[in-house]
Amino acid sequence: MRIALATSSFLPRVGGVEEHVSFLAHELSSNGHAVTIWAVDQGDATPADDDGTPLRYLPTPLPNRSLRGLLSWAVSAPRAWRAWRRAYRLDRPDVIVIQCFGANGPYATLLARRTNTPLIYSNHGETFMDAHGAFDASALMRRSLRRTLARAAAVVSCSRFAAADLARFGPSVPPTVVGNGIDLDLSSEPVDAQLPARYLAGVGRLVENKGFHHLVGAYAEAQTDPALAGVDLVIAGDGPERGPLEELAARLGVAEHVHFVGSQRRAQIRALLDGAVAHVVPSRVEAFGIVVLEGWRSGIPVIVTKHGGPPEFVTDDVDGLLFEPRDITELARLLIRVASEPVVQRRLGSAGRASAQRFSWRAVSNSYEDVLRAVTADAPADRWRRPE
Numbered sequence: 001m002r003i004a005l006a007t008s009s010f011l012p013r014v015g016g017v018e019e020h021v022s023f024l025a026h027e028l029s030s031n032g033h034a035v036t037i038w039a040v041d042q043g044d045a046t047p048a049d050d051d052g053t054p055l056r057y058l059p060t061p062l063p064n065r066s067l068r069g070l071l072s073w074a075v076s077a078p079r080a081w082r083a084w085r086r087a088y089r090l091d092r093p094d095v096i097v098i099q100c101f102g103a104n105g106p107y108a109t110l111l112a113r114r115t116n117t118p119l120i121y122s123n124h125g126e127t128f129m130d131a132h133g134a135f136d137a138s139a140l141m142r143r144s145l146r147r148t149l150a151r152a153a154a155v156v157s158c159s160r161f162a163a164a165d166l167a168r169f170g171p172s173v174p175p176t177v178v179g180n181g182i183d184l185d186l187s188s189e190p191v192d193a194q195l196p197a198r199y200l201a202g203v204g205r206l207v208e209n210k211g212f213h214h215l216v217g218a219y220a221e222a223q224t225d226p227a228l229a230g231v232d233l234v235i236a237g238d239g240p241e242r243g244p245l246e247e248l249a250a251r252l253g254v255a256e257h258v259h260f261v262g263s264q265r266r267a268q269i270r271a272l273l274d275g276a277v278a279h280v281v282p283s284r285v286e287a288f289g290i291v292v293l294e295g296w297r298s299g300i301p302v303i304v305t306k307h308g309g310p311p312e313f314v315t316d317d318v319d320g321l322l323f324e325p326r327d328i329t330e331l332a333r334l335l336i337r338v339a340s341e342p343v344v345q346r347r348l349g350s351a352g353r354a355s356a357q358r359f360s361w362r363a364v365s366n367s368y369e370d371v372l373r374a375v376t377a378d379a380p381a382d383r384w385r386r387p388e
Contacts, residue, residue, distance in 0.1 A: 001376060002034045004093035008102030008126070010039035010055070011047055015205075016290050017100045017124055019266070020180055024099075025053045027365030036091045038084075040104050056087050060103035062140065084111050093117060094376050098148065100124045102134070106144040109151055118375045121152040122178075125162040125287020125309070127169065129209070135169075146170040153375045156368070158288040159309030176371055179313060181364035182293040182356060188271035193261035196232040200335060201276035203269055203291055204283070206239030211282035211305070211325050213241070213248055218282075218331035220252035227340030232257045236264045236272055273298035277345065278338040284325050286310055292320065293359050296352035301338045301345055303331070313358075319351035 007021045025035045029052070037050060041057040048055060059080040063073040084107050096112050097120045098105055105121075112119035127135050127145070135141050149155065149172035156178050157163035163175035200219070204210045212235060219233045235245070235258065242260060249258040264272065273279055279295030281304040288309040295302035296319070304310045306322040314320040321338070323330050338345055 001372060002036075002092060002094045003028060003372065004036050004038050004087075004091055004096045005099050006038040006096055006104045006108040007099040008040055008104045009042070009100070010037060010057075011050060012044050013042070014263075016180065016288075019290075020124070021099050022050055022053075023181060023183065023361040024365055024368060026051065027361050028368070029053055031365065031369065036087075036093070038087055038104070038108070040102060054091075056091075058083050058087060058104075058107070060107055062103055062106070080107065081110075084108075088115060088117075095120060095372055097122055097372075098152075100126050101141075101145055101148065102126065105141075105148055109144070109148045113151060118153045118378075119148070119151050120154045120156060120371060120375060121148050121172075122156040123162055123166060123175070124158050125165075127162075127165050128285065129287050142169060153378070154371050156371055159312050161308045161312065162287045176367075178364060178367040178371075179309075179359060180288045180290045180293065181359050181361040182290065182297055183266075184297060184356065184360055186270050186297070187267060188274060189265065189267035191236075191261060191264055191268045191272050193259065195234060195261075195272070195275060196257075196259065198230055198277055199232040199234045199259070199275075200278050200280055200339070201272055202233070202235045202237075202280045202282065203272070203294065204237045204281075206235075206237050206241040206245060208241060209284045210237075210239075210241075211284050212245055214325060214328055214331060215280055215282040216245055216248050216252065216254070216258060218328045218335060219258065220249075220254045221328060221332040222335045222339075223254060223257075225336045225340070227336045231277060231339050232259060234259045234261060234272065234276070236261050236269060238263045269294060270298065273300060276300050278303055278335075280331075280335070281305055281310070282325055282331065283308070289314075293356055296356035299349040299353040301348035302352055303334050303338065313355075317348075319348065319355045321348070 010018050029035045036054045038056050040060050061073050061076040095118045098108050099122045146169050149170050155172050155175040157175040202215050222228045249255040278301040281291050283305045285308040292302050302320040305325040316322040321334050
């Protein structure tokens with residue numbers, strides 16, 4: 001099967017969607033499929049392939065309301081459409097899969113319609129997780145997503161929670177839930193920072209909806225308990241909230257014990273979590289929560305938000321601890337609990353490591369293959385035609 005994965009973002013940028021697309025492409029390729037990645041051209045220096053998987057970076061200009069913006073789009077859109085048509089002629093995909101709806105979505109959907117190619121939309125929670133609120137702010141994005149949902153032969157969602165949010169954009173075929181995966185065999189690399197002897201860890205983009213200000217507040221509140229003596233807090237990641245978070249730690253009197261180590265590579269995150277007392281995911285909401293899998297892989301307790309996707313696969317007090325993300329006192333209590341009870345640490349860590357086995361990338365790709373086969377089986381054998 002020839003598969004085009006049309007993704008909203010890819011290398012050299014790093015994130016959950018990028019990792020998902022990369023591993024999915026590799027697994028599908030290893031199963032004998034011809035996979036090409038079509039990524040939005042964001043002006044970065046771009047590689048020609050991803051470990052052997054062909055890559056095409058395609059322009060995706062969209063109009064805005066200003067006169068200058070409309071004129072610019074009128075000039076650039078025809079060139080962009082020619083690039084997408086050329087990619088189609090070169091790759092002749094049997095199916096187009098939109099991975100995370102962004103500027104890639106309108107172009108991939110139009111191409112699927114013009115060529116009568118089966119279309120799958122894979123939702124990663126972008127309708128409510130986008131840092132800029134694109135779908136709330138842009139009528140164009142809402143309208144484009146409605147068209148994609150109406151066109152798609154299948155919709156895949158990373159969680160039931162994320163799938164439910166799609167309903168506000170219009171009808172679609174019933175979504176198939178396929179969770180994210182994790183590289184269970186990832187080796188570790190030293191972190192680019194000096195780590196304390198004992199620490200709690202938080203990993204993610206330092207943006208408001210990731211809730212790290214709640215974590216810093218809970219850590220400060222927990223300092224009244226002797227169980228936290230000698231247990232620091234290490235936060236890995238970067239973003240616009242780093243400065244305010246550092247100021248908050250200073251204001252709460254815990255700056256000496258809260259360490260911001262910046263962005264780290266995946267292998268370094270593995271090392272960071274391998275040495276942590278627990279991994280805390282304080283997000284206001286998570287579409288799925290791949291960071292939970294990272295903690296599980298390291299065999300440490302995971303304390304995670306109960307909003308969004310995590311409660312669908314984390315069992316409270318079995319392989320993780322769920323909490324209300326805005327309840328700082330509850331989070332402080334859980335920090336004290338895992339720091340003071342080695343038996344709880346071992347029990348949760350062991351159960352989490354076992355649970356992680358369900359989320360191998362092979363398992364994820366097998367679920368995708370079921371959807372791909374169902375969609376292409378219904379497509380007429382002579383359906384291919386040149387894009388207009």
